Amino acid sequence: MDVGGLVLCLMWNVIAVSTAWIQGEGVKIWFLALIYFISGVPGAYVLWYRPLYRAFRTESAMNFGWFFMFYMLHIGFCILAAVAPPIIFKGKSLTGILAAIDVVGNHSLAGIFYFIGFGLFCLETLISIWVIQQVYMYFRGSGKAAEMKRDAARGAMRAAL
Secondary structure, three states: OOHHHHHHHHHHHHHHHHHHHHHHHOHHHHHHHHHHHHHHHHHHHHHHHHHHHHHHHHOOHHHHHHHHHHHHHHHHHHHHHHHOOOOOHHHOOOOOHHHHHHHHOOOHHHHHHHHHHHHHHHHHHHHHHHHHHHHHHHHHHOOHHHHHHHHHHHHHHHHHO
């Protein structure tokens, strides 16, 4: 599925940031890149990959809901990583376009690696949008959307009483 793409993006991010660190950008960005990789891969598995697997296995509308919520966060992170605004440590801990433009002026090899990382995060974002569309089309076609609305209405009714 899509976890492999995230693993590739975050691993390339570690490689590119390591190159920038070796060329003098500082160790803080490397530690952040490592934290993204160490927390991002298992986090993706627990937060959206496993709920999606369970949703397809059990046809559970609740698991589909968990998947949609956390997968939107995943897409948001991919967009943030592709842009890499200079918020945390001047944005150089993620290989986005703004960081790539900034790094390529001082360190050409690291800049090239950052541009490759930008391309990978863009590709991951596009693939993730396609995946969520496919899952949503299945979800709507299987009648789970109506079931989820009924469950929400029942829950609201119970809370009101």
